[in-house]
Amino acid sequence: MVLSFIGVGLILGIVFYYTFLPISDPFRIFLDTTYVGLTYLLYIIIIGAAISGAGLLIYIRAVRTGITISPGEYTYPAQPSIIRRPALRKEAPKLAVQGASRNIKSKGENIVEEIEKEIEHIIEGGEKPLEEKVVEEKPPVEKPTIEVISRASDMVCPHCGKLNPIGSTKCESCRKQMFISEAPSKSCPVCNAPLTLSQRISGDLFVCGICFSEIRIPPDIQEILSIK
Template sequence: MVNPKIGILLGAVGVLVVLLPIVALFLTGGYNSPIQQFYDRPLAPGLPAGLILTLAGAAITAVGLVLFVRGMRTLSPYSSPLGPPRISRRSEKSPEEQEEIEREISSFLDDNRPTMEIRTMSPRPRQQSVGQQAVVAKSKTTEPKLIVVTRGVDMVCKSCGAVNPIGSKICSACSAELFKPDPKATVCPVCGAPLDESYKIGENIVCRLCFSELKYVETG
């Protein structure tokens, strides 16, 4: 098992080796000092002493970091100076205490149980069938119909007595109006003039303009 402290120590040494040239230059007074000349002296082809020391310090730092990581991975979780953590266990209860707790829980649930209200729905009244319903017969009122008994052939002007054909509205002789429409009066089915139902011959109503005889008959 690797001790993480060794990794920390090697990392510190590597950082010190890397920072040593900078500290030496700062303390000895510039680039013309003997230490600067030593760092500039080539120890290998193309590699001055300062660069070799910097690379060596970086390598030592990397090795220290690797050792520290491996040591932390293999470290036991109970290697703390305080010792392993204490796990508190619940005290076991006696059967009498368990029964008492269960009794209290059941009584609490009974007291707080929601009450359900059951509503009874009253049955809907049955609708009577078509055969059971009373059939109300509506009596239809029959209106009498005005029919033509004798049809007139001419319309006589009341002003001048001239004869005009059926359907005329203005006298061809004196240009007088043959009749005035009356929306409230019954109309003669022959000439269209309003009827005077009091003007009769027997039971038949006579039109005063075309002299057609009319009468009412019941329609069933």
């Protein structure tokens, strides 16, 4: 930066000095003298401009690189310290896994040896191995079903005695409900009337009290419904 000021000062000084010199002054006559097409005044101005430009370039370079120049010493900017991290050790987990696998293998071998010893002990002692128990499968129990011997086509109303088609729940004549429905296992398979309304003919042969169909009721169902 000092060189720039020196160059600028040289240019300004020689220009002002040349301006105020009288025309007949020998130094002015020297400055007006030409050499290779240029006066000495222009040569001095060019030299001052070169000095100023060189100083400016040196200053710009120093600012970019961070170097500060002081009399007698050079000071460089502090560089950031590089932090080095310790390298990670990846071999330790592998060793642990290998050790665990060895322990598992050794345990498995010990178990196999113990089983072999027990088998030899049983053979030497004459003990018979346990026989597998054969579980006999029982045949499925058939549920008792109601068998239809003869199927009727009409239903008789227990209130008015009129005939109604199979499947009716109310009498078409008196509009009364003919019976109260129950579960299918406790009802006539033809008209769905309760089996308690049936009348025994002989043994397990019954007649429905609504549709008068002949049905065969197994003894188990008779006991459940308490049919006499």
